[in-house]
Amino acid sequence: MKDITIPGGKDAEKARKLMRAFSPLSGTELKDEYPVTRSEEVQYAVEQAIAIFPVFSTMSGAQRADFLEAIGDEILALGDDLIQRAMAETGLPESRLIGERGRTIGQLGQFAAQIRDGSWVEAILDPADPDRKPFPKPDLRQMLLPMGPVAIFGAGNFPLAFSTAGGDTASALASGCPVILKAHEGHLGTNALVSRAIRLAAKRTGMPEHVFQYVVGDGYITGLELVRHPGIKAGGFTGSFSGGKALLEAAGKRPDPIPFFAEMGSTNPVVVLPKAMASRGEVIGQQLVWSFTLNAGQFCTNPGLIIVREGDGFDKMIKAMHDAVLDRQAELMYGKGIRTNYDTRTREMLHQKGVTLIGKGPDGGPLDGQATLARVNAVDFLIQPELQHEVFGPFSLIVVCPDDAALQQVLRSLGGQLTATLMAEEEDMSGREAFLADLVNRCGRLVWNGVPTGVEVSPAMHHGGPWPASSDSRFTSVGTQAIRRWVRPVSYQNLPEALLPPALQSHNPLRIWRRISGEWTRAGM
């Protein structure tokens, strides 16, 4: 089974550019070679996706659910080969990758359950009123429908859960949109394995052959070709601000702009309030160090900013954090560029006015990210907006606020965030209600006494915050609501029953939840 259908003959094959993945584990390139997708192949892939859209988009939820579950089975059937390959390509520990595989399969299962139930189409029915004056009221019924072929960009830091068969792909396939994935160049072998699993699952469950395709490319060229193709109707990306912004702009500059959801990370501020700090500051400190250094801090929800209201227990908390950072073994980062960037950004931060180092963990190998904790006072933080830029890796900056006024100023200076966290006792909040509102206004998820890393996959999860955390704060890339990115409502006016999709037929053959005259029901109309 070929990974991609290639037009052109053997001569074209000879001239083809090849790519190899780099292994942070060995510090060398892996031997397998992956052909770079040519422009005409990108075109061809999109045309194939367009061709199968009418079939795939009108399959029943149960059929597509079988497909998603089969993808999970096939991924599991790859066994240790997949885990070893992902380890070699990313340097992430085995236990983390086994966990990530579980998350990936779990996500597929949640989307399968969602579309098997079918209520996700948010059917709304407004009955006709032929006697209404001055004009009769028509019968109107609305449901969500898939938009068309979707371009997905695999993330570097999650080779499984945010990549080939990750949440973006799973949600798009669940909605009925064919997917063309741009493989992340950091884990081409992992991508090839998972792509094969998806295609086996497609075959096994009777899906059209081109329901899922992938392209390989160096830099942005292939990705931009994909986003600019008129047949692509939406896009999804998880990664850096610069990458997300470039693709978002390309999507917006098309003759027909398309929705493009980019999740671009954030600094995920954690606010530590006095009573909590006094009673359990050391534990909070240790918890935060664990969170920002875990897997070399390569999470978009990494707590990169810790905003502390000074008070009892402050010194003890800082001491505990200092000790924890010094204890923290360096871990491999997933790529050379990521590691170089981490060093540069850490150095820049430590050179800013008023920023002092609290501690650094032990140095590791040339690809390890060294845990680094720094501090700055509120005034110096406020006058240097560049301190708000994300440092991708095991770095965090403590912003020390002498009083509530300074704390409030710091909170109000913050840009959009995926998450904001309060480390507090309930009594800490009395008189500080405005702080809660300030945080909510800036984030997609508010965490109470926890760490922002560990993004639960569930219907109520929202993973997407105001700019620059994401390109559109109205959408999420994690959780079952992620499906909403790929669908649009369509209204049917006065259509005969026989021509309505089952989800909108009066007797509700699918037994889904529908909103009729403002009330939700699984009954018919």
Added chain:
Amino acid sequence: MKDITIPGGKDAEKARKLMRAFSPLSGTELKDEYPVTRSEEVQYAVEQAIAIFPVFSTMSGAQRADFLEAIGDEILALGDDLIQRAMAETGLPESRLIGERGRTIGQLGQFAAQIRDGSWVEAILDPADPDRKPFPKPDLRQMLLPMGPVAIFGAGNFPLAFSTAGGDTASALASGCPVILKAHEGHLGTNALVSRAIRLAAKRTGMPEHVFQYVVGDGYITGLELVRHPGIKAGGFTGSFSGGKALLEAAGKRPDPIPFFAEMGSTNPVVVLPKAMASRGEVIGQQLVWSFTLNAGQFCTNPGLIIVREGDGFDKMIKAMHDAVLDRQAELMYGKGIRTNYDTRTREMLHQKGVTLIGKGPDGGPLDGQATLARVNAVDFLIQPELQHEVFGPFSLIVVCPDDAALQQVLRSLGGQLTATLMAEEEDMSGREAFLADLVNRCGRLVWNGVPTGVEVSPAMHHGGPWPASSDSRFTSVGTQAIRRWVRPVSYQNLPEALLPPALQSHNPLRIWRRISGEWTRAGM
């Protein structure tokens, strides 16, 4: 009561630029002068909106509902002054404006009912599972929250229902977003009256003073200043493609891009199938002529493209349409530019290859739009994509398809549409199921045996289609779902009950519909 708070003193007032509205009725400028808003006033208005956002956004649904209903009352209290002023400024007939006022008040009432009930926040609750392995599952609760100050652009063709207190303003205020409106230069007096009504309503119901403000400007400058202001968090527009696109681009080019919904009109194809044509072609023809010429065709859902599958009754239908057009009295268009543009565009269309005139209505005054019906065959239509561009006014083009193959090609050539209409018998559809899918894939609303004009305001209405009909087909500007443009989901993780918004508290004090573990309920958790 001042319409806008003006910084600067009397000297500044003297230098101020003034605007007057033009009256299509009299063909002259009206005497009242309206000061053009200066840059610093735009800034000031946004700052005021930011300042009151925390108060307004956290008011109860009932409080904001009172406000919306009071706006309706105050609009009605303006009495005939409002109708006469709108007539003078737009040339629209009195009966239409009385109807439009009813629609405007009705919309306000529907949004009031929606937020009084409160279920619109789409609360989702995922209970915690402390025993889950390997990690406990947190408690997650999600709801929709308003994004911040919103910029709204009044439409020229609907001085009431899509303008100052129209659907955009009503939905934004309902959601808890303060509104800054850019008044349409065509009806500045109508805007001043309605704005006053909104402010009286705000005062009467205890709203913050700056919950609604408006700006006046010549061309795009003031509008662009508004959209570019960092305090504006979203925008809404109804109008021309060029206007919508310019504002959308400005919103996308901000350092922090914001969602901007532009409804830019479309040609609203109507497909006439053989059995329907044979049995009632003349009635269909008359109905369509009425629809595309009503109020000089100044509707974004005007059926500007009538795609006919040739068959029995074709000649009779064309004859009926010819006669109806010749009978159709010319009506005033709402502005000089609109009328000039209509003439130019109609002339351009009639000069295209293969386009022939079927008939023109009687000529009217210099500002009247003359009903015009033309025809073209499918082949000539397909090779000239410019025939798909909207002609704003009482114009429609019949595309004659000799067979189903030609019809399908024509359907597949169409760009995004607000609406698509089928004039058909159920038997017409047998073997033509693909046509239905082709139409659905291209529109926001599918109409069966009706006219697309007359956009019902109801929960299941979707008024927004794929590009270029609207900037984002996932959102609507008509119906109660229009509120979704101004809100974003926020997740609360493990928050104590006392700190949760009422909509998310376990016992469900607001008794709203919430989704708990996948099922909708008004009960507590």
